[in-house]
Amino acid sequence: MTATDARLPVVLDRREGPFGEVVLRERGDHFEIIANGCFLMDTSDGRSERLLVDAALAALPAGRPDPSVLIGGLGVGFSLVRAATEPRWGRIEVVEREQAVVDWHLAGPLGRISGPALADPRTGILRADLVAHLRTTTERYDALCLDIDNGPDWTVTQDNESLYSPAGLAACRARLTPGGVLAVWSARPSADFEAALRNAGFHAVRTEEVAVARGVPDVVHLALRDH
Template sequence: MKPWTQLDAAAIPGGGTLKLMRRGEDEFSITLGHNELMNSRLKGSEEALASLAIDRIGPRPGLRMLIGGLGMGFTLRAALAALPADAEIVVAELIPAVIAWARGPLASIFAGCLDDPRVTLREADVVAAIREGPSRYDAILLDVDNGPDGLMVESNDRLYDHSGLGAAKAALRSGGVLAVWSAGPDRSFTQRLRQASFAVEEKTVRARAGAGGAKHMIWLAAPQANGAATRPFQPVPRRRR
């Protein structure tokens, strides 16, 4: 098996170092310590984060989406493939090196999607983007850190605590959805979503679409009126391709 080669490294807020690794010509990995955060051959769950959220809210004119975390661009590319020309996608990425990698060593993976006129890429904390004002987004997609039980930046916890969930709920338009990616299940996070008056659906998805691999978790959370009883989503009919 071919060895991994380190292409670059970047310090992250609060300590720790992200490393961009390559094996062979076309396999890339981003690691933190001994943990692999993402791999260019394992994109199924990141793509599902976008497709499940878009299926949930359905077609609507002028749809506006916020993606927290650029990663290797798989969620962004899946969203662009599914959304019409009048949609707008704001991507908030906290770490400058991740943006530089997207336009440099990982450019072939991104395939020009950052130049799509529907995309606005911001070097910013997604917490700030969420708190900019009420009813700004039809969908908020969070693929930040390792999920609610984070590894990278301690301040990411602000996204997933009661205050963060309240801010996300306020930032969503009527009929909107909060979609959250995680490396695994988290029963306490599901409970926090319900306590924040979201109706919650949990989806188990594979890291490698259609080919097995690790199981990841995606929460689809729809705001409910204050005081309304939360209930599970009704299943969404599968769209014909």
């Protein structure tokens, strides 16, 4: 097999779920998740997914003991793994709506990445739609780290658009403890989303960038709930 052949994707699993098709592919040494034909993420880098968690922790008020974090979207596991390697986090909850993605971690090849993090006693996996969970749960978290799309301006499914609406951002704010932080991953910066965060009552709104090899940088949008 040539080097070029080695980079051709191989489909490992393909599922039809309530939100459409999800596919796990292997390309050389890396895995890729495709949702409804749209490239969602892969295991080639992960810097911005780790930044999602690191920046949220750094933004929390100093001295908060055992802060809880809700990670929206299990994906390839980078954000979860980063949270589990940080002893300062208390409860780590991950919401994932696709049973296939959960299966790929619990009993599939993505377990190579997330296995130790999933075994961490602080970690819990909730199989649910993130938008519905935020609107119905009574739980509150010190940090929300959300990565369910390619960004607020580039959603994977139409249903996800409501997360970035005024009602969706109000639900996020309601699920945060006073002084809690909302961190949202995006494949590109969005000035409109920054404005939406401010309009939703968040403060200290800012964007951290991660340079990529080509094109616009990946970013993490950060905002704090008032005390």
